[in-house]
Amino acid sequence: MKRLIICFFALLAAWTGAQAQHPSANAINAKPQQFTLANGMTLIVQVDRRAPTAVHMLWVRAGSMDEVDGKSGVAHVLEHMMFKGTQSATGSTAPGEFSRRVAALGGRENAFTASDYTGYFQQIPASRLEDVIKLEADRFAHNRWPDGEFAKEIEVVKEERRMRTEDEPRALLYETLEATAFVASPYRRPIVGWMNDLDNLRPDDVRAFHRDWYVPANAVVVVAGDVKVPQVRRWAEQYYGQLPTRALPERKPRVEPPQAGVKRVEVKAPAEQAYVALAWKVPGLHNITNPSAEDWDAMALTVLAAVLDGYDGARLQRALVQGQGANAKRVADSAGAGNGLTGRGPQLFVLDGSPAAGRTPAELETALREQVARIAREGVSEAELNRVKTQWMAGEVYQRDSLFYRARKLGANAMLNLPLDADDRLLAHLRTITSQQVQSVATRYFGEDTLTVGVLHPMPPDPQRRSRPMGGMGGRDF
Incomplete structure (x- = not known):
């Protein structure tokens, strides 16, 4: 620093x-x-x-x-x-x-x-x-x-x-x-x-x-x-151009086989609170120039994540953390959503959070899934969509003021074989995502067969475990 x-x-x-x-x-x-x-x-x-x-x-x-x-x-x-x-x-x-x-x-x-x-x-x-x-x-x-x-x-x-x-x-x-x-x-x-x-x-x-x-x-x-x-x-x-070239190893395709039922895993570790993470396999974005049906679904899933958790007071915050709405009860101390939009491998849509005092991980899991199910039933309002899109635009303009951010985005997109104007194209596409598209992906991608559930069970600290310094490791990670 x-x-x-x-x-x-x-x-x-x-x-x-x-x-x-x-x-x-x-x-x-x-x-x-x-x-x-x-x-x-x-x-x-x-x-x-x-x-x-x-x-x-x-x-x-x-x-x-x-x-x-x-x-x-x-x-x-x-x-x-x-x-x-x-x-x-x-x-x-x-x-x-x-x-x-x-x-x-x-x-x-x-x-x-x-x-x-x-x-x-x-x-x-x-x-x-x-x-x-x-x-x-x-x-x-x-x-x-x-x-x-x-x-x-x-x-x-x-x-x-x-x-x-x-x-x-x-x-x-x-x-x-x-x-x-x-x-x-x-x-x-x-x-x-x-x-x-x-x-x-x-x-x-x-x-x-x-x-x-x-x-x-x-x-x-x-x-x-x-x-x-x-x-x-x-x-x-x-x-750079004078460096000798040589052949790359062959990259064998390693396609993830279809999942055939929910997976559950539990972890016990010293912690103050329980934690729940739900991960569904979803399509990623691969062609921003001429998007396929799955590419459009990947973008709609990103909008869905933002509707749930893309701004202060979004759906998960209101319904689960603040306990607002008809018959609502506070279920979580924290709750979030995120979609893995791009990558060379398969992507995950994640809902996660910590249950509030007196609530169990199972109750939070049910509450998180109900928020997606509600969107599948009712869709989202134009006001919600417009707020999400406005937030994106403002955030992108602000981030582009950083030279480092722009260089990093260009490099990351190049690594995924996306064009130089991928971010502009993505924003343009996201602005066109409709409530019907968001409702459609909420209906189709959140079943049992693609779901993996992880639960953290808090345990007391181990008195035999040595404490570690809080300083840096001297490594080179960013």
């Missing part, structure tokens, strides 16, 4: 001094442009001259989805190891040197691993963009580190798993829920990995994952900010 604040004020000072050179500072000057480099790597450039800063992101279409059983967590461990040094013909870097160099340039950097991809980013003064392109290209192609660095970092990852999953009851519930809901899909494995797999992971497992998937044709570079497109393209060709 201290580094972020220092860099923020440094960039703010640079921006203030450069106001006279940027008379159109409040305007976004161009639409994003996309190029394919000589070796198959994709480059996306978004010009935005509101401040003399730039965001550089490298995305690799390889996440936990690309792992195999027995090596779960390897994508995330590789993300950590990417900060541990390089070896190339032009020189080498030591562990931690990448971060020190970015800081010396006046920037900040980090990385993140997801199911579908891994990303690395730097936010720097625009004048230092070439330096970070050169650094990241070298790291992408020449990541090298000794076994001793792996031995230290794997312990960091294990501690991260303990703190973020094993010591977090709701995270533990969701890990168990996804492992139960999915049978064939690699989404059943946690991104951080199972502890047994981490115990048995070897340095060469991580090196092999890098060799297999960190291939130019499997990567996308996104640059956004106060830049010139021809110059960025020349730098990208110079540093």
Whole structure:
């Protein structure tokens, strides 16, 4: 946090001094442009001259989805190891040197691993963009580190798993829920990995994952900010475009088989409250340009989630937490809804919450399902739909004011093979979703055969369990 604040004020000072050179500072000057480099790597450039800063992101279409059983967590461990040094013909870097160099340039950097991809980013003064392109290209192609660095970092990852999953009851519930809901899909494995797999992971497992998937044709570079497109393209060709290419491993389809009945799982863990999560398998959005019937259903399900929980005082809040409405009784201390709209694998629609004092998880499950059943019976009002759509538009406009947000959206969409204008198309489509479409998906997707129920049963704290520090883990997760 201290580094972020220092860099923020440094960039703010640079921006203030450069106001006279940027008379159109409040305007976004161009639409994003996309190029394919000589070796198959994709480059996306978004010009935005509101401040003399730039965001550089490298995305690799390889996440936990690309792992195999027995090596779960390897994508995330590789993300950590990417900060541990390089070896190339032009020189080498030591562990931690990448971060020190970015800081010396006046920037900040980090990385993140997801199911579908891994990303690395730097936010720097625009004048230092070439330096970070050169650094990241070298790291992408020449990541090298000794076994001793792996031995230290794997312990960091294990501690991260303990703190973020094993010591977090709701995270533990969701890990168990996804492992139960999915049978064939690699989404059943946690991104951080199972502890047994981490115990048995070897340095060469991580090196092999890098060799297999960190291939130019499997990567996308996104640059956004106060830049010139021809110059960025020349730098990208110079540093990224010359990297050697090689064939990717064959991606075998791993289609999730149809579910044939409700699944239930219970987790006992030290916690203050019980918790309930209901997850239904639903279609995802794959074609935003010419949506199929399932694509439209995916968007209608997203609207349904927003009607239930998309603004202060939405249906779940009013009916279950506040206890408003005819014959209503307060059932929950919290209640929420969410739809997994996009991804390389199957998606889930989730309802969750904590029962109020004196209420049971079973009562909350019934109440949550009744809210969807009510929409299936009665539909939703135009006023509700309009409020949801207004909230979306306002939120999107606000978020687009962030250069980092726009770069991240471009990269994430590219990883899912969505077009550059996917967000504009999505908003346009969502604005057309009708009450009848929302009612239709509420009727068709919430039966027993696609449902997995997870219940957290609170237990008293274990007096033998050692306490853990509240500080960061020293890892590279965003």
